[in-house]
Amino acid sequence: MTTVDLNATKLDAEKLFHRKRMIGFGIPAAIFLYLAYIFFAFDLPGQAQRADVVNAVTLASDTWSHKVHVTRDNVSGEISFSIEGERKGRYPEGQRPDWVSGDEVLTIDLGGDHLVRYLSDNRTEIELPGFPLIEVQAEGRSVTTNLPEDLPDWISSSERRVSITTPEGRITMTGARTEVFNYFPGWELFWFTLDSPYYGQGIGTILFGDQLDPNRSNIAGASSDWWNNAMWRHKDVAWAIGETILMAFLGTMGAAILALPLAFLAAKRFSPIMLLRAATRRVFDFVRGVDALIWTVVLARAFGPGPLTGALAILLTDTGTFGKIFSEALENVDQKQIEGVSSTGAKPLQRYRFGVIPQVVPVLLAQILYFLESNTRSATIIGAITGGGIGLMLTQAIQTQKDWEEVAYYIILIIVMVMSMDWFSGWLRGKLIGRKD
Amino acid sequence: MAVISLSGASQSVNGIQSSYMAQVQRRRLYGGLTLLIFIVLMVSGFNIADNRNAGGFWDGLHQIGDYPADVLSEAWEKRADLPGLIAKYFPALIETINIAAVSTLIGAIGGLFLSLLGTRGLAKWPRLIPLFRRISDVMRAVPEIVIALVLIFVLGGGPVPAMIAISIHTAGALGKMFSEVAENADAKPVEGLASTGATWSQRMLLGVFPQIAPNYVSYTLLRFEINIRASAILGFVGAGGIGYELRNAMGWGQGRFDDAAAIFLLLFGTIVFFDQLSSRYRNRLTDGQSH
Numbered sequence: 036m037t038t039v040d041l042n043a044t045k046l047d048a049e050k051l052f053h054r055k056r057m058i059g060f061g062i063p064a065a066i067f068l069y070l071a072y073i074f075f076a077f078d079l080p081g082q083a084q085r086a087d088v089v090n091a092v093t094l095a096s097d098t099w100s101h102k103v104h105v106t107r108d109n110v111s112g113e114i115s116f117s118i119e120g121e122r123k124g125r126y127p128e129g130q131r132p133d134w135v136s137g138d139e140v141l142t143i144d145l146g147g148d149h150l151v152r153y154l155s156d157n158r159t160e161i162e163l164p165g166f167p168l169i170e171v172q173a174e175g176r177s178v179t180t181n182l183p184e185d186l187p188d189w190i191s192s193s194e195r196r197v198s199i200t201t202p203e204g205r206i207t208m209t210g211a212r213t214e215v216f217n218y219f220p221g222w223e224l225f226w227f228t229l230d231s232p233y234y235g236q237g238i239g240t241i242l243f244g245d246q247l248d249p250n251r252s253n254i255a256g257a258s259s260d261w262w263n264n265a266m267w268r269h270k271d272v273a274w275a276i277g278e279t280i281l282m283a284f285l286g287t288m289g290a291a292i293l294a295l296p297l298a299f300l301a302a303k304r305f306s307p308i309m310l311l312r313a314a315t316r317r318v319f320d321f322v323r324g325v326d327a328l329i330w331t332v333v334l335a336r337a338f339g340p341g342p343l344t345g346a347l348a349i350l351l352t353d354t355g356t357f358g359k360i361f362s363e364a365l366e367n368v369d370q371k372q373i374e375g376v377s378s379t380g381a382k383p384l385q386r387y388r389f390g391v392i393p394q395v396v397p398v399l400l401a402q403i404l405y406f407l408e409s410n411t412r413s414a415t416i417i418g419a420i421t422g423g424g425i426g427l428m429l430t431q432a433i434q435t436q437k438d439w440e441e442v443a444y445y446i447i448l449i450i451v452m453v454m455s456m457d458w459f460s461g462w463l464r465g466k467l468i469g470r471k472d
Numbered sequence: 473m474a475v476i477s478l479s480g481a482s483q484s485v486n487g488i489q490s491s492y493m494a495q496v497q498r499r500r501l502y503g504g505l506t507l508l509i510f511i512v513l514m515v516s517g518f519n520i521a522d523n524r525n526a527g528g529f530w531d532g533l534h535q536i537g538d539y540p541a542d543v544l545s546e547a548w549e550k551r552a553d554l555p556g557l558i559a560k561y562f563p564a565l566i567e568t569i570n571i572a573a574v575s576t577l578i579g580a581i582g583g584l585f586l587s588l589l590g591t592r593g594l595a596k597w598p599r600l601i602p603l604f605r606r607i608s609d610v611m612r613a614v615p616e617i618v619i620a621l622v623l624i625f626v627l628g629g630g631p632v633p634a635m636i637a638i639s640i641h642t643a644g645a646l647g648k649m650f651s652e653v654a655e656n657a658d659a660k661p662v663e664g665l666a667s668t669g670a671t672w673s674q675r676m677l678l679g680v681f682p683q684i685a686p687n688y689v690s691y692t693l694l695r696f697e698i699n700i701r702a703s704a705i706l707g708f709v710g711a712g713g714i715g716y717e718l719r720n721a722m723g724w725g726q727g728r729f730d731d732a733a734a735i736f737l738l739l740f741g742t743i744v745f746f747d748q749l750s751s752r753y754r755n756r757l758t759d760g761q762s763h
Binding site: 066069070073076077078079082085086087090091094278281282284285288289320323324325326327328329332333334336337338339340341342343344346412413415416419420422423426429430433436442446449450453454457 | 510513514517518520521522524525526527528529532533535536538539540567570573574577609610613614615616617618621622625626627628630631632635701704705708709715718722736739740743744747
């Protein structure tokens with residue numbers, strides 16, 4: 036008797052072990068197979084060829100450094116100095132960086148004994164350590180050099196264009212112009228552009244030193260010059276961040292206001308008509324299922340690009356989500372409180388106000404605040420599509436493929452913005468409904 | 473004596489009542505003020521957004537149906553082509569779903585490690601708990617589009633940048649949710665395993681993981697749902713999949729409306745399908761737990 040029982044139990048246990056073993060090996064095997072399928076479906080072996088190493092290097096070095104261009108226009112003979120080669124970053128007339136010297140012959144000291152000389156008649160001499168003197172003559176649309184046939188890979192030379200890349204800087208020469216790029220670490224002009232009297236002044240001088248601009252006090256002048264900085268556009272960036280947060284705020288709050296009355300219609304306890312209930316729920320499912328992407332596309336046709344379109348897209352999608360969550364919360368309210376309130380002779384509206392609302396408000400607020408934070412992130416993404424806020428500035432900066440330090444700056448700002456919204460919504464939740472633990 | 477005490481009691485009742493009324497009034501005042509501030513914020517915010525938008529809200533409101541109507545009417549005229557178009561865009565849809573699935577998978581594995589390493593009592597290196605928490609905070613804060621755009625520049629277009637971008641965000645987001653679950657896990661199995669000389673990974677796999685698996689799977693399914701939407705949006709900025717096809721079909725100018733309609737239909741159907749599927753399984757998982 037006992038032996039039989041034991042045998043049956045043993046068999047069962049063995050079966051269980053077998054099944055568990057199958058699952059234990061089956062799930063990792065399935066995951067592995069799926070990843071293997073993805074490996075080929077996404078063409079990961081080919082990805083290595085598609086990746087652009089030059090882009091990666093530019094990206095990595097440009098985010099923390101800036102370059103100063105020394106450009107000679109070979110037609111007019113005019114020489115200009117500018118940061119990042121932008122008109123806004125050009126040195127004012129009569130000023131130049133201190134590593135450039137000479138009048139007739141302009142000597143550019145790139146550092147590490149790398150010298151470039153701009154001579155008369157569009158000639159250029161380049162002195163590099165461990166390499167014979169390079170002479171280049173620009174004529175019309177072509178350049179002639181004394182470079183030998185056999186060149187190291189950091190020099191590229193053709194009839195139209197000579198380009199030399201050294202660790203200290205880069206030199207490119209075409210018939211029309213000769214250009215030298217000198218690299219420096221740091222985000223130049225972040226505080227003030229070159230035309231501002233406060234450029235290059237320390238914070239101590241600005242706060243406590245002599246008045247630098249006769250027309251303005253130092254602090255007022257410095258803050259206005261910083262705010263209106265044409266290179267880094269602090270004013271536009273602040274507006275863009277404001278727009279993004281505004282999109283999230285309007286979308287979330289508008290959705291909550293719309294969803295609350297609709298949720299009553301969708302909750303079984305408060306809405307006796309089955310058809311109405313089902314219809315409201317289908318509306319929620321529909322606006323949620325259409326998704327913010329399609330709403331953005333559709334709304335942008337009607338309202339044009341801008342923050343309002345983004346806010347409305349968030350509003351529509353979240354009305355569906357909130358409606359679903361709110362109606363679930365309403366179905367779970369405790370009947371006892373409502374009975375207690377109605378026993379005092381409360382009318383239906385008062386029953387809702389004092390019996391239902393106090394029960395659901397904490398759940399609702401927690402959800403709204405959580406969505407406020409997550410919608411800040413969505414608003415950044417939607418802004419990139421519909422054209423508003425910091426998302427748009429980021430996409431534009433990336434698409435120009437030039438100012439990676441600005442891209443890095445925007446990325447840092449976005450992360451700070453999202454994290455502070457996260458902190459703020461957590462703080463507000465703590466204030467309004469008490470900490471969870 | 474009795475009279476005095478009675479009057480004292482009535483006085484204190486009066487006092488309580490008046491202070492209660494004062495409190496109620498103050499609360500009402502604060503509530504009213506908060507409501508007022510909120511209304512002012514909403515109205516002024518709406519006006520700012522309206523002013524900075526290319527088209528006004530009230531002008532656009534009656535045009536809101538124009539585009540869907542155009543799309544629907546053209547799709548209806550060419551309704552015979554619709555099955556063909558759906559078949560044409562189906563591979564792109566599969567790519568979008570694949571991006572979401574892989575990044576959810578990678579993100580869940582990453583989030584699992586982040587959560588175990590960032591939870592008090594479970595961490596392998598207790599001193600590094602704040603570090604892993606900050607890492608998962610930062611990963612969560614980065615919107616997918618930021619990483620995707622930078623990676624598209626370096627890696628070129630296609631699904632891989634989107635996959636990496638969504639994985640990073642998912643790992644951060646799940647890391648936080650997972651660690652809230654892991655904090656509530658019972659420590660006794662872990663202690664029991666530790667007494668047998670089990671290594672950290674054995675303690676986690678055999679002691680913690682079985683406790684938290686249902687919640688983890690449920691959160692991961694929810695994340696998968698979110699990631700399908702994210703992967704469609706990233707396609708729109710150049711990362712492949714159905715979003716990319718949608719942008720091409722739209723073309724911002726005169727788009728191909730029958731193509732757009734087919735893509736809308738596919739996307740809507742997919743989102744609703746996975747929404748229902750995941751909510752059904754999540755209910756089953758959390759129900760199973762309560763028994």
